[in-house]
Amino acid sequence: MDGVILGFITCFGWNFSALAADVLTYHNDNARTGLNPDEITLTPQNVRADTFGLKFKLIVDGQLYAEPLYVSSVPIFNGSQFLGRHNIVVVATEHDSVYAFDADSGKLFWRISMIGPGEIASDPRNCGAILDEIGVTSTPVIDRGMGPFGTIYVLAMTRAANSLPYSYRLHALDLSTGKDVQPPALIQASYPDPGGHGPNYDPTTGKINFDPGYSEQRAALVLANGLIYTAWAAFCDVPPSSGWIIAYDEKTLTQTYVLNVDPDETPALIPVTSAAGIWQSGAGAAVDVEGNLYVATANGPFDPSFDQNGFPITGDYGDTILKLSPSLKVTDFFTPSDQLLRADADQDLGAGGSLILPDLYDSSNQVHHLVVAAGKEPTMYLLNRDNLGRYSPAGDVVYQKLPFVLGGYGVWSAPAYFNGALYFGPRDTFMSRFTFNSNAKLDTVPDSVTSTSFYYPGTNPTISSFGNSNGIVWAAEATTDQGLGQEVLHAYDALDVGTELYNSAQRGTRDQFGVSSKFIVPTISNGKVYIGAIGLPGTIVGNNPSSGTVGVFGLFNPTPATDVSSTIQVIRGGFRYLPATGHLIQLVTLRNTGAAPVPLPVSLVLDNLSNGAVLANANGATTIVSPVASQYVNAPLTSNLEPSQSVTVRLDFIDTLRQPLLYTTRVLAGVNSR
């Protein structure tokens, strides 16, 4: 036979932005919606100060700017001893450490340091944007299909202990043990600069060179197209800095693509310290379903002289929303008509993260592919992803422009999306909810705002819901200006953010968890909220910056769901292999053999799952109904499962070890905690 036998081809490295309930990347998914739509436990009814609050704190060795990541049902080993599956939270610090804690108990499973021999974490580079030391600033990203038990990609900055060479290394860590699965990649790059004006220009090569000592890596790492994308900006605009995007193969950590978005830094019409860095207040690039990346650049130069294809001749793209192909070619862009004013006034368009909206249909049933962006100017831009708008000095030509809707200082954060509404947390003003009308346009006046005004740098709204119900908007507040002071966690009704459900200051010091950092993003999964901070509770600002905490919030006495396994017949189908993704699909039928209806949601729980397997479409994992850390999938039902009624559940497996896929089953039902 000459057909293509794939049965023995190893197929590690499936691409997926995030599992449904896991939080494996910044703001939940590659669209950067900030939404976990699979939260059963937390509801607007039970998130109240008398039933909900701080459960415990995780103490770490450095400040936290990176979002904690949540991974359910991870096989954990101590050497060769299997310690069972556990739900874990992964925390990366400015002291170059990565931790894996039990997400349910706080027990530490492993900690690793990425500081090499003769090295220390970097100094703050005379910037002050990050206090004391710089190690890991960006949010890592996790691929559960890479390696035997999943891989964490994290970017660490170090320097030589007794001299000044600075280094950035991209690490690939085994999710189960924290160990490097291969040698880390030292970040180096160069890029052509035909004009010869760019930073660190080398006339012998005609290229500019990446300088780690002048490059801040704040934007979250991005996993897409089998690549890890890293994006770079400056420390406090100190030259010679530049806007780099550098991509690495996630299997080998070899460099694949490099783009510099201001290689020539001309025309010199703006302050020389400005560069088109990509920092986005920590947000990762948004990625559409075709694998295109959308990034926003800072107040660097923009070249308004275009080539025959309508792109800046020098390749300088300051204050621009860029659409990049998977191989980092600029395929489209939008630059505001007031770009020069922005550049002169340090009004970075790239201070905020972009968000890719789901397909929206207007009253004529026409579909719209949109991305939303905003920066330091209080203007929101809704852009057509099929035609971003490019540059029109006479006035912006975009899908929708909403001027002066984001307070007085604009956005230093990333928005969130839930159920037809956008949530923005601008600086020094109230968090706002904007809704789409029947014409697929945003109403220009928010339909609700919070009673809390958020100091610099504003807040990153993050949302939990169960489908389109039980929406809660979570937000971190710095209680003093400039991002320091006791940090407060807020929860608002997602349908009306004017209704506050809870905040961590309501019960005095009971729920204090740390000093606030900047750009903090809460992580919500399986009934708990994880939120990072710098310093310990009660410390004076700046007094103890070389430590960090993660506050873990949840219900004090969650009610367990009902085990209905005795009345549900589970009928397994076989496994279908999906060639395009490498996943295994299994259809399992649940039949109610009992005499009573089984209430929604009906969850098929997989216990004792083979170590190399993970459910890619899990709606959650057990946290209180033993055995815990078992993933489950909810049956696609809209009403109770009646006696004699059957329903088919689709299981989507990753099986990294390529061994027989075993599990036992349970069925849990009802709206209570799993």
Place this chain on the structure above:
Amino acid sequence: MCNTLRGFYRILMLALVLTFISAARAQDTFAYNVLLNTSGLSASPGILYALDFEFNNGDSTLANNTVTFSGFDLGGGTTSAALPTTLTDGFANDYQDPFTPGDHISYTLTMTNAFNGDPNLYSPDEFAFSILDGNGNDINTTSPNGSFVTIDTSEVGGPQSAAAYSFGDITATIVAVPEPPIWLLFGSACVLAMIPERCRKSGTRSLRSLCRYLGR
């Protein structure tokens, strides 16, 4: 009388043996005719497709089942590689064959039905037949797993689970082929029933020997 009784028991034993063999084979192997109308695909020429035959292990034993193919008819379509003749169950055992659609696809497959292991831990082996587009993605069908035909071994004995699905007007049908052992059983029973009569009419030498054995 005694010879008659002994002969009756011998006939009964032989019938039971044949019944057992037939029943066992009926549980071990099933045959199906598969038919897929692909005129909807051939109406859009120039698009790359691939036939996708899979036989994936689910139980505790690899390669304990076999699918055998015969009688392929592509309705004027062509493949660039040989069509499969057999597949054994394995991990992601996937045979893809680049394909230019014709009016239809039809073939016959037989599939064994072994299941090893605890059914509370393991799953059936599954045969799946799908059509992939040029990007290697399924032409998504009405099946939640994207295939046109799935056949699972039975983890509790008895018949396999077979299902056919559609994509728009591209519809798969699957028909179980009556099992030869059933006909063998039926035919054998008829022959046995005729033997006493034939003995009385003193047939050939070999038949006379059989008659003596049966006490007739």
